[in-house]
Amino acid sequence: MSADQAAQPGGQWDEAAIEALLAPAVRALAQPTSLSPLPYDLNAGVPDRASLPARELAEAAVAALAEDPAGALTYGGQQGFEPLRAWIAERQSAETGLALTPAHVSLTAGSAHGIDTVAATFLSPGDVAIVGAPSYPGAIRTFRARGARVVDVPQDEDGLRPEPLRKALEQQRAVGAPAKLIYLVPNYDNPSGATLPLERREAIVRVAAEHRALVVEDDAYTGIDLDGPPPPPLFQVAEGQGVIRLGTFSKTIATGLRVGWTLAAPAITERLVFMRFDNGASPFLHRMLLHYLRSGAYEPHVKVLQDIYRARRDASAAALVEHAEPYITFRKPAGGFFHWLRLREGLDAARVAATAAEEGVAVTPGTMYYADGGGEGFVRLVYSALPPEDLREAITRFGRALERVAREGEG
Ligand SMILES: Cc1ncc(COP(=O)(O)O)c(C=O)c1O
Numbered sequence: 001m002s003a004d005q006a007a008q009p010g011g012q013w014d015e016a017a018i019e020a021l022l023a024p025a026v027r028a029l030a031q032p033t034s035l036s037p038l039p040y041d042l043n044a045g046v047p048d049r050a051s052l053p054a055r056e057l058a059e060a061a062v063a064a065l066a067e068d069p070a071g072a073l074t075y076g077g078q079q080g081f082e083p084l085r086a087w088i089a090e091r092q093s094a095e096t097g098l099a100l101t102p103a104h105v106s107l108t109a110g111s112a113h114g115i116d117t118v119a120a121t122f123l124s125p126g127d128v129a130i131v132g133a134p135s136y137p138g139a140i141r142t143f144r145a146r147g148a149r150v151v152d153v154p155q156d157e158d159g160l161r162p163e164p165l166r167k168a169l170e171q172q173r174a175v176g177a178p179a180k181l182i183y184l185v186p187n188y189d190n191p192s193g194a195t196l197p198l199e200r201r202e203a204i205v206r207v208a209a210e211h212r213a214l215v216v217e218d219d220a221y222t223g224i225d226l227d228g229p230p231p232p233p234l235f236q237v238a239e240g241q242g243v244i245r246l247g248t249f250s251k252t253i254a255t256g257l258r259v260g261w262t263l264a265a266p267a268i269t270e271r272l273v274f275m276r277f278d279n280g281a282s283p284f285l286h287r288m289l290l291h292y293l294r295s296g297a298y299e300p301h302v303k304v305l306q307d308i309y310r311a312r313r314d315a316s317a318a319a320l321v322e323h324a325e326p327y328i329t330f331r332k333p334a335g336g337f338f339h340w341l342r343l344r345e346g347l348d349a350a351r352v353a354a355t356a357a358e359e360g361v362a363v364t365p366g367t368m369y370y371a372d373g374g375g376e377g378f379v380r381l382v383y384s385a386l387p388p389e390d391l392r393e394a395i396t397r398f399g400r401a402l403e404r405v406a407r408e409g410e411g
Helices: 003-007 015-021 054-067 069-073 082-096 110-122 137-145 162-174 198-210 266-274 283-294 298-327 349-358 388-410
Strands: 105-108 128-133 149-156 179-184 214-218 243-248 260-263 338-343 378-382
Touching: 054 069, 054 283, 069 283, 082 105, 082 260, 082 283, 105 110, 105 266, 110 137, 110 179, 110 214, 110 243, 110 260, 110 266, 128 137, 128 162, 137 149, 149 162, 162 179, 162 198, 179 198, 198 214, 298 338, 298 388, 349 378, 349 388
Parallel strands: 128 149, 128 179, 179 214, 214 243
Antiparallel strands: 105 260, 243 260, 338 378
């Protein structure tokens, strides 16, 4: 016995021993994306740091603790702080014209946790979840981690296409494995930046209802409206039936808060809350957040963010036209954080990303966003995190990388 083993009663645990115990669905998962050490990170979809409202949140934290210390610092239940749920329900009622109550809302640790709560409640191993191609990889990983089979349906520059969706739903029904849910990001999609037009929202709600598949509407970027408000949510189009809307304060306040919400008919919300085994989210955070939201600082803050991100979107779009246009086409997104670039025929996303890295710029190859393969002709470029002057430099370098890859292809 080695000295180490003698010191540790359990002996050494190597990687293989841990791997052998992993749930099979977890063993098969792709790695998540991470921050890049390169000088210009256009890979991580993170918000601007300088505009985080730290002082206002500190004041709200003090107020929350002073107002009800025991309430803030003891368990608050699985569904979350009722007055914050009421604030969200009021906002959502005003936006959708539906009569929504705190019973429609549950509070989660960001919309990522909302996706997981939905997956835990509705998906068993072998169940089918439909996602757009391309789609947010966090959702694909979450569904797969629950053992679900993820089926891709093609998107175009207006988002998920209703006709292929209908075909996929019919095909799943025909093979005796009807899809249980359809996941989409209708506003300022990650990665495609697309915003789904109203007619598509109506068509998707209709076909999903015909097939009794839940629509999971991930609204992670709603609020980052750069050209005015988007079309009405699918939740509104469906009059609150058969759609779960996921929201978050990550993009409009701070990703580090980890506060998001689910909005659904009370019968669905009850089931989502029933499947929560985390003793609920933090009552302290919920109270702090509500103080902040009621302080009058939130609306002007969101306007400031919209101005910041609009300037970044426009500066990066102009730089792309100037430095990369022979090699890419793209449509300026109406909100959110992302440019989705279609590469010129013959350019490969992995080569482009590797060459951009040599130029000091991190971008994400499109292949990251497809459940069933594809995306070699696309690159996602994040404009949210860097100021316009850095974006211009990064995109000048990115253009150089594209030129190099194109030249290598010809040579
Ligand atoms: C589409 C989408 N959904 C959910 C999330 C997770 O956000 P949150 O911080 O609210 O968990 C992200 C984060 O990037 C996202 O892009």
